[in-house]
Amino acid sequence: MNAAGLAALLRADLHGVGEVPAGRPRHPAEAEAGDVAVAMDRDLLPLLADGAARVAVVHRDAVEAVPTGAVDAILAVGRPRLAMARLTGAFAARPAVAPGVHPSAVIEDGAMLGDGVAVGPFVHVGAGAAIGDRSVLCSHVSVGAGARIGADGLIHAGARIGAGCTLGAHVIVHHNASIGADGFSFVTPEKGSVDSAKETGRVEATNASLVRIHSLGAVTLGDHVEVGGCACIDRGTLGDTVVGDHTKIDDLVLIGHNVRVGSHCMLCGQVGIAGSAVVGDRVVLAGQVGVADHVTIGDDAVVAAGGGVGTSLKGRAVYAGTPAVEREQAFETIMMLRRLKGLFREVRTLKGAVRALQGGDPGSA
């Protein structure tokens, strides 16, 4: 790749020499000869003068600010993070899993592997499972009986795809994620402490025994879904837990049984969604957000980090806090709490003033 080729790929304006080699993108201070220095943040531009890179990617508005002679080619881009997506995409490598089936892998009878599938060491594919064309199963992956993985999938080491689960095309599952563990669902034969807490706010009954509700359903993930490391998506009770196309799920996220998540959602790190909740399309849940069971979140809602969603939320709004309310209201509460000390003081002063007006001694307030 040279600067001109990379410019075309990034849809960037090229200033300078198009024939310069353009290798791996790096921070300007870390770039070596042949690398591309990425300096879309204006603060990084001075580093170009001392760096070894001969090609730089900068923001369109900052071309003039590149030190003279610092590089041989400047690639000028608009939306920096989009340029970063294209740039990293150009240099991303797939995991080194050799095509075909590693001799140590165990493929049960009746499993079907598509064309160009790569299966790494110590992979187990259960009976009747189907792996789509060109999909890659890295080491130590397990695919349960009857599970289906679409074309162009990438299942990283140690990920678990439970029996009967369905993954669309272009799905990525990271290290040690769990798809298709049983839902967490128990019932007390008589009314228990949770029933009583919900009804009266008090504990008036005890959980003498816990009877298991089994998970007969599975998990269905749409196309282009990505699941983070050690994330857990549990089976449904009767039908499937469902995640829509293009939804991205970060590390250590929990999606409970029967949950339905729409398409193009972003569920950030350590988010937890309890059983039977319904999340719309293009919803963003920031890090550590919790969602209660059975609530509904509307399309395009955004919940700020750490928020606790206890009741259903309308779409196309930003929420924050626990219990989560509209962001403006949450911020207003935070600001009022900062002024609360003053309010206590004012009330104390007022009490004194009123007492004085009443003819009493203001000092005894």
Place this chain on the structure above:
Amino acid sequence: MNAAGLAALLRADLHGVGEVPAGRPRHPAEAEAGDVAVAMDRDLLPLLADGAARVAVVHRDAVEAVPTGAVDAILAVGRPRLAMARLTGAFAARPAVAPGVHPSAVIEDGAMLGDGVAVGPFVHVGAGAAIGDRSVLCSHVSVGAGARIGADGLIHAGARIGAGCTLGAHVIVHHNASIGADGFSFVTPEKGSVDSAKETGRVEATNASLVRIHSLGAVTLGDHVEVGGCACIDRGTLGDTVVGDHTKIDDLVLIGHNVRVGSHCMLCGQVGIAGSAVVGDRVVLAGQVGVADHVTIGDDAVVAAGGGVGTSLKGRAVYAGTPAVEREQAFETIMMLRRLKGLFREVRTLKGAVRALQGGDPGSA
């Protein structure tokens, strides 16, 4: 199975024809011929008319509301979630692990496998470990040296049972859970920042070095314990970390070193319990609850989702918030926060009124 057989199993009243085949339970809209439609929620009853199922499970109070002729047999039940437990239990399948030991598994010398044990591919059982009768170890499980798993256990793919850990009978461990990693326990040779923060609320010392406290203990789980996907239960320091019989632990829960959890507890998704805490019997910790180290939670306590337990809590009460307080108090605080804006306004008005009474200019308040 036919409708009459299923009615007996569910302890349901049968209305209609007992000989109709009764297959896999499903949502009424998804049920196919031969399936049982599950419509215990009254809103679902109209779907029965258009559905393919000939058998329906409905609430005892809703029998009359089933559309005429919609199905051939109605199974009428009382407590719906209990019926769901029995219904799903009747159709639940065990993982497809063949009896005996898969040829790829590695069983170290001195390990003992009970009668009817099933060991899947790539399982490692350490020296001196003992697996109880009829237990199933799915693929990629590891059982450390000297660990003991009781009868009728089910250890899902990738779960780790550390050396010397003890699991009772009928224990279920889900995908990639960790039982018996070392506790997170360090000490600074001199007083460090945490000691100083606890004593004075300020940082007056620095953590120049961190010395490891090793975990010589293991983990003991009682009978009928269930551990969720990617959950972590750490070893004790001198003795074992202990979880009592029938306690259910959801995905991504963390139970720290030396913790003692009682019996029949429910620890929901992403709960974290820090080292040496003591949790009583039948305690329910909802999703994302955090419990500080060394605190005690009494029997039958319920902590609502997201609560932060910083101090010991008495049993048989409902708690919420951070720091967790009795639910009524937490709700009262939330309601007062919603009225806080009005309070600021009232105080401003009062100030003006008082100034006017004092003979001043109310407008300058």
Place this chain on the structure above:
Amino acid sequence: MNAAGLAALLRADLHGVGEVPAGRPRHPAEAEAGDVAVAMDRDLLPLLADGAARVAVVHRDAVEAVPTGAVDAILAVGRPRLAMARLTGAFAARPAVAPGVHPSAVIEDGAMLGDGVAVGPFVHVGAGAAIGDRSVLCSHVSVGAGARIGADGLIHAGARIGAGCTLGAHVIVHHNASIGADGFSFVTPEKGSVDSAKETGRVEATNASLVRIHSLGAVTLGDHVEVGGCACIDRGTLGDTVVGDHTKIDDLVLIGHNVRVGSHCMLCGQVGIAGSAVVGDRVVLAGQVGVADHVTIGDDAVVAAGGGVGTSLKGRAVYAGTPAVEREQAFETIMMLRRLKGLFREVRTLKGAVRALQGGDPGSA
């Protein structure tokens, strides 16, 4: 080991007979003959009289309180947790992995194993990876192509070390941890809901598509780093995500892409650090703390459990709450909330009094 030898190792004062055998340390109530009873907590001293142990470790100030004749040797120590570190260190056992490479392991061409390395069953070491002298890889570990593990490492069962990642010497990684999954980084080609929420607090744009920013970087862990079970440390975008020497990371912690964590930090259970955050040296983040992307936390800062760090924090201070503020301020707010009900009551009383002073009817307030 006898009492005298153990006293030397603990730097303890020996009272009594030095030749008594001193075996595994235990709780006084659980200690058997030959064990050492650990009774550094004064409440445990009475148990020594009935216990089987002949050697006890007690606090220096409590030697006189040991029941007469209860044991043959008393080891008196100063800082109890430091003594616990030395005591447990003396008896800690390494996992039972035989030296050499287990026949089931797969070592790819060009991988280099140092002297005395132990590789367990079902381990996969990728091409060009390097394992330092005396390191132990337990069962089911995967080490990606080109990854480097320093000397004296201990990688527990099921841990994933991604391609190109670098671990220093004396690193411990626990069960099923993920080092080197891809960062969670996506961009919308046009401005999306998150951009709009950050700029205006409202959702004025929709996430029509999500384009992936790939992770070209890896993860670098310093010497003596410890990573807990199911913890996830993601790759950087261009360079590496970095964790400094001697930093300890608990179970289920998430460290996002491009994060830089300093040395000697303690990141407790379920902490989450979002992308590109910078954490200084000797920082302590207690359980379930969340840190927003791109913020900076200064050296020696301590954040109390459950805190939500939304903005950069100065070092050498204690923080609490969400959003995290200095601990004193957080506590003051909590105390004011407890008094808020009284404030509402006082304002109501004041309104009545003012109305009366104005000549109105106080009862109608």
